[in-house]
Amino acid sequence: MSTPIGRQPRRLPAWVKVLSAFALVLAVLFAGFRLSLIPGLKDLFGTETRDRSGPALLESIQDLSRYQAATGNFQVVVDLEKDTKFVPDAIRGSRTLYVGAGSVDSYVDLGKVGDGDVTVNEDRTAATLRLPHAALAKPALDPDRSYAVSKERGLFDRLGDLFSDNPNGEQAVQKLAVRHIGEAAKESGLNARAESNTTRMLQGLLHSLGFEKVRVTYGD
Structure with a gap:
């Protein structure tokens, strides 16, 4: 018309x-x-996943002198919320509830033991060892036991996920989980357990070699 x-x-x-x-x-x-x-x-219309990764290459080998004396298993619930000022959460914002499970090893570095830290009597029936205090390794997050319980995202965040290289990225909550697990390990008494286990291990080893008295101390 x-x-x-x-x-x-x-x-x-x-x-x-x-x-x-x-x-x-x-x-x-x-x-x-x-x-x-x-x-x-x-x-x-489903997607198909193919693993086209190349073979893993060995970059270096390190000799370890650490005695892993104890391992602690931890679980933490991370509740991470991101808000934008003066904007409703339904428009811009996110909240993720994540269960992080991981472990922390406690070890005694036997490589730091010097000649002056080990004394043996003339009859080789008594020995005294001074070892460094146990230390905590970096927390290791277990991906098989860690998972997101819920994800709430605003409209703009959902649209942004469509163009993101990693729409399901959980790096932020994973880092928080690792940090909280590490903090919990420091308060768990894991190092004291590791030193006790190391003492029993060394006493059993030296007793089998003929030593009757074995004393193990810890200090810097």
Whole structure:
């Protein structure tokens, strides 16, 4: 139908155009979600994962003199929330509930024991050993026992995930889990347990070699 002469075509307001574009984006997202619910289409349009990684290369070998005397297993629930000032959480913000499970080793570095730290009597029936105090290794997060319980993200965060290189990234909560596990290990008495186990190990070893008295102390 032609427009009458002298009458300009009606222009839509700018906010209507923005709302229409926003509705189109939502329609595409919900359409993809609904297609995934139709039986058979999931396999037809499903993704396939291939491992094209090359072989692992050995870069270096280090000789270890640490005696791993104890291991502590820990679990922590991380509740990480990110908010934007003056913006509702439904628009911009995120909250992740993550269960992190990991372990921390406690070791005694026998490589630091010098000649003056070991004394033996003339009859070789008594020995005294002075060892460094036990120390904690870095916490190791177990990916098989760690998982996200829930993820809540605002609209802008969800749209940003579509264009992100790592939409399911959990680096922030994983780092928090490792930090909390490390802090818990310091308060757990794990080092004291490691020193006790090291003492029993050395006493049993030296008793088998004929020593009747074995004294083990710890100090810097």
